Amino acid sequence: MNNEFEEFNFDTLAVRAGQVRTGESEQSEPIFPTSSYVFGSAAEAAARFSGEQPGNIYSRFTNPTVRTFEKRLAALEGGERCIATSSGMSAILSTFMALLKTGDHVVSSRAIFGTTSVLLTNYMAKFGVKTTFVDLTNLDGWAKAINTNTKLLFLETPSNPLTEVADIQALADLAHQHGCLLVVDNCFCTPALQRPLELGADIVIHSATKYLDGQGRCIGGAVVGNEDVVGNDVYGFLRTAGPTMSPFNAWVFLKGLETLRLRMEAHCRNAQLLAEWLDAHPKIKHVYYPGLASHPQHALAAEQQKGFGGVLSFEVEGVKDAAWKVIDATRMISITANLGDTKSTITHPATTTHGRLTPEQRADAGIRDSLVRVAVGLEDIEDLKADLDRGLSRP
Numbered sequence: 001m002n003n004e005f006e007e008f009n010f011d012t013l014a015v016r017a018g019q020v021r022t023g024e025s026e027q028s029e030p031i032f033p034t035s036s037y038v039f040g041s042a043a044e045a046a047a048r049f050s051g052e053q054p055g056n057i058y059s060r061f062t063n064p065t066v067r068t069f070e071k072r073l074a075a076l077e078g079g080e081r082c083i084a085t086s087s088g089m090s091a092i093l094s095t096f097m098a099l100l101k102t103g104d105h106v107v108s109s110r111a112i113f114g115t116t117s118v119l120l121t122n123y124m125a126k127f128g129v130k131t132t133f134v135d136l137t138n139l140d141g142w143a144k145a146i147n148t149n150t151k152l153l154f155l156e157t158p159s160n161p162l163t164e165v166a167d168i169q170a171l172a173d174l175a176h177q178h179g180c181l182l183v184v185d186n187c188f189c190t191p192a193l194q195r196p197l198e199l200g201a202d203i204v205i206h207s208a209t210k211y212l213d214g215q216g217r218c219i220g221g222a223v224v225g226n227e228d229v230v231g232n233d234v235y236g237f238l239r240t241a242g243p244t245m246s247p248f249n250a251w252v253f254l255k256g257l258e259t260l261r262l263r264m265e266a267h268c269r270n271a272q273l274l275a276e277w278l279d280a281h282p283k284i285k286h287v288y289y290p291g292l293a294s295h296p297q298h299a300l301a302a303e304q305q306k307g308f309g310g311v312l313s314f315e316v317e318g319v320k321d322a323a324w325k326v327i328d329a330t331r332m333i334s335i336t337a338n339l340g341d342t343k344s345t346i347t348h349p350a351t352t353t354h355g356r357l358t359p360e361q362r363a364d365a366g367i368r369d370s371l372v373r374v375a376v377g378l379e380d381i382e383d384l385k386a387d388l389d390r391g392l393s394r395p
């Protein structure tokens with residue numbers, strides 16, 4: 001936690017944490033587009049490089065705008081340190097590269113971002129890191145998959161696109177009983193709705209590309225955790241390998257954090273209304289949204305999260321053609337696999353985000369051809385309903 005802000009609450013931290021005013025007395029945070037920094041003397045340069053004197057050296061690993069974003073997000077997640085990265089995937093890669101070595105084992109939820117499973121199975125495996133994939137909500141399955149080489153447990157909650165919710169506290173306890181770290185990709189909830197570190201997780205990952213930006217503009221990511229694991233190990237990898245966030249993107253994200261809670265509450269409100277409307281719609285077979293009382297982990301989500309999130313999925317009557325018809329009949333909602341935007345997005349998981357899986361893997365994961373995912377944005381709820389109804393109620 002940033003000591004200078006320790007006394008403040010979430011909304012104040014979101015607006016103020018990490019800002020250091022320069023001699024120009026600016027009100028808004030400045031962008032520092034500079035690759036290097038100038039030292040007052042050879043002795044000062046030597047002291048900076050040796051780490052004897054703190055301060056900026058080179059923007060691969062020290063930039064004031066990036067630091068402001070890191071301090072602000074660390075404060076919001078309740079972590080000691082945050083390391084910003086060039087993308088969500090490079091945040092995950094940096095965490096794996098910093099904390100794993102040949103022979104190590106990872107237990108991961110099966111229901112994670114597709115590219116994250118490709119990273120584990122196609123790339124980490126090349127370096128002798130094995131992964132066992134388990135069902136997110138089956139605690140027994142997690143326990144059985146852990147072996148003496150297991151170093152990390154990895155998950156996202158709620159899952160995409162079926163919105164299953166994991167018990168973070170129980171999985172953190174399990175990880176720690178076996179000397180492992182629990183890594184939570186908190187992209188879907190953001191710290192406005194869920195703070196995994198408070199529930200015992202060791203590391204929080206973000207794709208800042210999604211809700212932290214919130215308006216679909218920049219690619220970025222972050223790793224949050226304690227001084228030792230994130231401040232030393234992950235920082236050491238970032239400094240050496242260079243998957244660095246640009247100062248411009250950091251500025252966009254830190255301004256995004258200022259309105260994060262307000263936006264997340266509005267996303268949740270719209271998603272809840274849309275889920276209830278879909279649930280009552282005669283052409284809809286099933287709605288997946290943790291805010292519905294019928295959701296299997298509704299109670300857990302209510303306890304663990306401050307809101308139920310902005311993403312929902314639903315199954316239409318029929319198969320692929322029926323799902324595609326709903327998508328193609330929309331006139332306003334964007335057909336794109338991205339999420340976390342003020343603009344609502346709609347996607348067909350079976351042929352896009354989960355298209356690389358075999359039909360058997362898709363069936364195992366519960367991704368049917370009749371499934372449609374909506375990341376609910378901030379448009380008027382009646383316009384959203386009408387846009388979806390075009391493909392549902394008309395012949």
Ligand SMILES: *Cc1c(COP(=O)(O)O)cnc(C)c1O
Nearest residue numbers: 087088089113185187207209220
């Ligand atoms: C998008 C996403 C990522 C990857 O982030 P990028 O910024 O696209 O690299 C990781 N995890 C989740 C849950 C995501 O939605």
